Amino acid sequence: QSALTQPASVSGSPGQSITISCTGTSSDVGGYNYVSWYQQHPGKAPKLMVYDVSNRPSGVSNRFAGSKSGNTASLNISGLQAEDEADYYCSSYTSSTTRVFGGGTKLTVL
């Protein structure tokens, strides 16, 4: 199972919006509405930010929004804040009943 494709890095200024893409295939991202996004700060465990493409767990800011079109999922973060600086990973259920992660995107808040 190949990893999902994410940009290595994105950046934005406080208050701006950024989008992180996550490209897979019809056997994972495109085939199921089971895409999740995780935020990971250095030395910390990942934190679930979005699940089932566009749902936010309780306590996650509505500045985080997920979407999907075809084989590509996206995470949009609006009103960038310094605390948003972290690594972000997408993940999808697959046709092999496994899960696959993206390679990760480092978000820098300028």
Place this chain on the structure above:
Amino acid sequence: EVQLVESGGGLVQPGGSLRLSCEASGFTFSSYWMHWVRQVPGKGLVWVSRINSDGSSTTYADSVKGRFTISRDNAKSTLYLQMNSLRAEDTAVYYCTRDVILDYWGQGTLVTVSS
């Protein structure tokens, strides 16, 4: 409060074995699927294995199939990962995580495979 606490990591020689544990609390463990995910320090997350709520169904990444075994003891609210025939490329922080959406994660336990 949901808590997942991994243990059992450490230094092991290539070809050796190790058993990781993940003790769960704050939720009805027996109702949830569980997963193991690993991360080489400085690198990305890699899914390893999952087990259904009663332990009757398991799935593995190709990279560990035949070498790792996931299991659970619902009476003890504990998830396990038995790792055999360990290789240098298995060196990573191993996380346990809950549910099909991987909603809660432990803090991880470091496994180092080196001679």
